[in-house]
Amino acid sequence: MAPPPESSKTAKLERYNSYIRRVNSTKLLNASSKLLFRATLLIALALVLFFTLNYPPLSSSSDHAPHRRSFLSSTFSSAGGAAWEKQVRHSSTPRRPNGFSVLVTGAAGFVGSHCSLALKKRGDGVLGLDNFNDYYDPSLKRARQALLQKHQIFIVEGDLNDGPLLTKLFDVVPFTHVLHLAAQAGVRYAMQNPQSYVASNIAGFVSLLEVAKSANPQPAIVWASSSSVYGLNTENPFSELHRTDRPASLYAATKKAGEEIAHTYNHIYGLSLTGLRFFTVYGPWGRPDMAYFFFTKDILQGKPIDVYRTHDQHEVARDFTYIDDVVRGCLGALDTAQKSTGSGGRKKAPAQLRVYNLGNTSPVPVGRLVGILESLLGTKAKRHVVTMPRNGDVPFTHANVTLAGRDFGYKPTTDLATGLRKFVKWYVSYYGVEPRSKKDTRLATAATGTDRPEESD
Numbered sequence: 001m002a003p004p005p006e007s008s009k010t011a012k013l014e015r016y017n018s019y020i021r022r023v024n025s026t027k028l029l030n031a032s033s034k035l036l037f038r039a040t041l042l043i044a045l046a047l048v049l050f051f052t053l054n055y056p057p058l059s060s061s062s063d064h065a066p067h068r069r070s071f072l073s074s075t076f077s078s079a080g081g082a083a084w085e086k087q088v089r090h091s092s093t094p095r096r097p098n099g100f101s102v103l104v105t106g107a108a109g110f111v112g113s114h115c116s117l118a119l120k121k122r123g124d125g126v127l128g129l130d131n132f133n134d135y136y137d138p139s140l141k142r143a144r145q146a147l148l149q150k151h152q153i154f155i156v157e158g159d160l161n162d163g164p165l166l167t168k169l170f171d172v173v174p175f176t177h178v179l180h181l182a183a184q185a186g187v188r189y190a191m192q193n194p195q196s197y198v199a200s201n202i203a204g205f206v207s208l209l210e211v212a213k214s215a216n217p218q219p220a221i222v223w224a225s226s227s228s229v230y231g232l233n234t235e236n237p238f239s240e241l242h243r244t245d246r247p248a249s250l251y252a253a254t255k256k257a258g259e260e261i262a263h264t265y266n267h268i269y270g271l272s273l274t275g276l277r278f279f280t281v282y283g284p285w286g287r288p289d290m291a292y293f294f295f296t297k298d299i300l301q302g303k304p305i306d307v308y309r310t311h312d313q314h315e316v317a318r319d320f321t322y323i324d325d326v327v328r329g330c331l332g333a334l335d336t337a338q339k340s341t342g343s344g345g346r347k348k349a350p351a352q353l354r355v356y357n358l359g360n361t362s363p364v365p366v367g368r369l370v371g372i373l374e375s376l377l378g379t380k381a382k383r384h385v386v387t388m389p390r391n392g393d394v395p396f397t398h399a400n401v402t403l404a405g406r407d408f409g410y411k412p413t414t415d416l417a418t419g420l421r422k423f424v425k426w427y428v429s430y431y432g433v434e435p436r437s438k439k440d441t442r443l444a445t446a447a448t449g450t451d452r453p454e455e456s457d
């Protein structure tokens, strides 16, 4: 057989070589895409590790099942990052000359949300901090948050005991003031969950003060103490000069501890500190764990309510204080707070240390409160009068507010009937309560009232 011509041999060789080249390039392509995939995986892992170490999921102090967020949301959207910092800065920038830049802790809470709105309205910058725990229905806190959001107030979701988060906030914003309202509230719940009071009201407060004392500039701090610190005091009305070393509940003891801790940080570090003793604050957007709030709910649902009497069969009374009066008191305290004197953890001169009562100056028996609610709701309450259980309650509170009046013009202006009318108006509108019958005209009027439901007026 004749050998194949030279040209056909060359062509075969050429085809073979091109085949080998194709195979090699495919292998190369596979190898490089594998390499690329591994590199991407490695970078992603490194990023996750980086964010986790820098911004750990925001811890929660309370062990009564606080609201917890997913790993992803806490790592990537809540703290850190350019967009987050922009929101933080924007929210805390004042819009009036010499305006304040205020960090409001507990901003999704009752008093916190009202104060945040009032500060923003007059042109101060406000940044909120709240852990959205579930001590009471968190959906109410979310609704308050949405309201604040509408007014350009951003709430950072985090806990007081998260030191790195607090440090980060003070790194981003040179706060002039802190309005510290985050706390574990409620007198009677302290017997069920004592640790949550220690975690929020003591450890959380110290955590905040530690960061504030190291900040440069140091902010002036106004914070919520409580009328409950008067405990077993029998002198009347309660004055800031009276004894407060006999608390009747663990709640009161943690608030009293807060006042002593404030003294220490003022003494060592030159922090300007003002404690406000609130007297049973009530009103629209209030706390569902408080008596006036759950009495309203139970009366409307036809359920019985416990009305306490003292052990010697006297009526229990409170100096119920309307929210707008308390907000004015908080702003007055902020306006008259002097600057802290230290910087970077060092005291340079003595600093201001104050404590004030913020009450209404006219105690009302709980039975009378129920009577006002009955008339506003057009429904009789099923009263169950019982002797006050031994739960940390005190029989009576009554504020002397001379000091707050003298120093920042505090003067309560809302009596209980007027304040409760505004509360009921908000309540029926917020919860969409229908009047039970055509006879419930008062309730119907309240529900269709013209006042905006979202803000107290």
Ligand SMILES: O=C(O)[C@H]1O[C@H](OP(=O)(O)OP(=O)(O)OC[C@H]2O[C@@H](n3ccc(=O)[nH]c3=O)[C@H](O)[C@@H]2O)[C@H](O)[C@@H](O)[C@@H]1O
Binding pocket: 185, 186, 187, 225, 226, 227, 228, 277, 278, 279, 280, 281, 289, 290, 291, 292, 306, 307, 308, 316, 317, 318, 366, 388, 393, 395
């Ligand atoms: O002034 C304060 O410092 C405190 O005021 C309130 O505490 P309290 O005055 O006990 O308010 P409520 O729990 O709303 O109780 C109001 C009144 O209703 C009474 N009450 C409560 C519950 C109940 O079932 N029946 C009843 O008659 C209480 O004894 C009290 O006299 C707040 O809940 C505390 O967080 C706050 O610190």
